[in-house]
Amino acid sequence: MSLKxxxxxxxxxxxxxxxxxxxxxxxxxxxxxxxTETNLAPESLLEVHPMGKSPLLEDDGVVIAETGAIAEYLVAKYDPDHKLHPRSDDEDFPKYIEWVHSAEGSPFLPFLMSVYIRVAEAEGSPLEARMNEEQLKAIRFMNQHLSENAYFGGKNFSAADCLMGFGLLFVSMRPDFGDYPAIKEWLEKVQARPAFQRMLAVGI
Ligand SMILES: N[C@@H](CCC(=O)N[C@@H](CS)C(=O)NCC(=O)O)C(=O)O
Known part of the structure; x- marks a missing residue:
């Protein structure tokens, strides 16, 4: 096995x-x-996949793109005991799979757009106002979900938490972060995990 x-x-x-x-x-x-000027990926990533974007997973020479697909592939192949993903007959499965895909879906888009709005110097535009509304909708939804569930995937920590964590780092930088105590509590809990700390050591 060679996993990269x-x-x-x-x-x-x-x-x-x-x-x-x-x-x-x-x-x-x-x-x-x-x-450092364009913030884009180096051309060498194009040699791995035609879109030249990261993450890319390579398993024995087979390349897979897209965060959600990579996560689903990894747990299907390397989590046979379902420690990090509920079984399909578990009551948490529908929630789990929704959040795995939400990490690149509707709740993430307005945060991603805020990066592009900054790059395009479109602060103050109608687009920014619209994305701010969408951000608030997403934050309230995530806070509500986490006030009713210990984790994104339901009662147990799962791959959905690893995926959602990136978007929530954006949320933690907002001045109104204190208004979302369930998100704050979840972030503190998952950031204390040894694997999260090892991820930081790898260099983000
Ligand atoms: N939908 C893709 C998005 C991939 C993507 O846009 N990755 C960014 C990194 S955050 C990237 O490689 N950007 C550099 C570039 O576009 O040159 C996924 O879920 O993996």
Whole structure:
């Protein structure tokens, strides 16, 4: 077995570094550094996948792109005892799979857009106002979910938490973060996990 994660610095790929640490599966991290002027990935990532974006997982030479697909692949193959993903007949499964995909879906989009709005110097635009509303909707939804469930995937920590963690780091930088105590409590809980700490040591 040769498992490699093609990891770009300061990127959502850190979710998969964390998940690999949680899985405790032997792997190699191949590091890439963003261009300091454009913030884009180096061209060498295009040699691994035509989109040239990170994360990319390579398992025995087979390359998989897209965060959610990589997470589903990893747990299906390397979590046979379902420590990090509920079984499909578990009552938590529908919630779990929704949050695995929400990490790149509707609740994440307004946070991603805020990065593009800054790059395009579109602060103060109608688009920014719209995205701010969408951010609030997403934050309230996540806070409500975490006030009713210990974790994103329900009662147990799961791969969904590793994926959602990246978006919530954006939330933790907001001045109104204190208004969302369930998110704060969840963040403190997951950041204390040894695998999260090992992810930080790998270099994000
Ligand atoms: N939908 C993709 C998004 C991948 C993506 O946009 N990755 C960013 C890192 S946060 C990237 O590689 N950006 C550098 C570039 O586009 O050159 C996923 O879920 O993995």
């Amino acid at each position: 994660l093609h990891h770009l610095n300061a990127s959502r790929s850190q979710r998969l570094v964390w998940l690999l640490e949680e899985l405790e599966v032997p792997h190699e991290i191949v590091h890439y550094t963003r261009n």
